[in-house]
Amino acid sequence: MSSLRDPKNRHDVFFRKARDAGYVARSVYKLEEIDRKLSLFRPGQRVLDLGCRPGSWMQYARQKVGASGVVVGIDRLPMPAPVAGTRVIIADLLQTPDAALLVDLTAFDVVLSDMAPDTTGIRATDQARSANLFEEALGRAERLLAPTGGFLGKIFQGPDVQVLRKRMQARFSDVRLIKPAGSRSESTEVYLAGKGFHP
Numbered sequence: 001m002s003s004l005r006d007p008k009n010r011h012d013v014f015f016r017k018a019r020d021a022g023y024v025a026r027s028v029y030k031l032e033e034i035d036r037k038l039s040l041f042r043p044g045q046r047v048l049d050l051g052c053r054p055g056s057w058m059q060y061a062r063q064k065v066g067a068s069g070v071v072v073g074i075d076r077l078p079m080p081a082p083v084a085g086t087r088v089i090i091a092d093l094l095q096t097p098d099a100a101l102l103v104d105l106t107a108f109d110v111v112l113s114d115m116a117p118d119t120t121g122i123r124a125t126d127q128a129r130s131a132n133l134f135e136e137a138l139g140r141a142e143r144l145l146a147p148t149g150g151f152l153g154k155i156f157q158g159p160d161v162q163v164l165r166k167r168m169q170a171r172f173s174d175v176r177l178i179k180p181a182g183s184r185s186e187s188t189e190v191y192l193a194g195k196g197f198h199p
């Protein structure tokens with residue numbers, strides 16, 4: 001977790017940049033970098049953020065989609081503070097039906113997942129847990145995205161990455177594997193991004 005409340009983040013350049021810009025976590029710079037490369041957002045879009053706490057991705061998405069857009073987040077832990085102009089569901093995604101995410105919407109234009117598992121320190125176990133969360137997020141994207149929509153999901157590096165990348169290539173016209181600069185060098189996390197969803 002890269003919350004600004006976590007003491008280990010306090011001397012990090014991304015931490016200070018995030019704090020000065022009013023973002024609640026340094027993770028925003030991973031999303032910003034990926035968005036600069038891929039142009040994930042447009043005004044008016046409906047965005048679903050899976051694993052949204054403490055909310056820096058929602059802050060960023062909110063700015064990008066503007067007042068005519070909608071940002072819905074879900075996290076199993078309560079938010080430290082509300083993110084203005086967003087809807088948040090506090091629940092485990094694995095126990096949450098699609099209808100509860102949609103509420104009054106018919107689909108989303110962008111699905112994001114920065115979900116991370118509780119880690120054990122055992123690499124294979126942590127990778128498998130991360131891959132399960134990624135697969136859950138991708139499944140939601142496959143069911144809830146509107147045509148041409150985009151998906152971005154975090155996964156720990158391991159054998160599942162290529163399998164899931166192939167699955168994405170069957171449903172998205174442009175799929176990329178990205179390790180953003182804002183991602184800590186000791187972390188095995190990478191992001192798979194897909195644009196141009198075809199149901």
Ligand SMILES: C[S@@+](CC[C@H](N)C(=O)[O-])C[C@H]1O[C@@H](n2cnc3c(N)ncnc32)[C@H](O)[C@@H]1O
Nearest residue numbers: 027051053054055056057075076092093114115
């Ligand atoms: C790295 S943090 C997300 C940071 C966020 N992108 C931001 O910028 O503020 C990952 C989050 O995923 C959440 N998470 C993990 N598994 C989840 C699940 N099954 N359902 C809902 N949230 C989950 C954790 O509670 C945690 O808050």
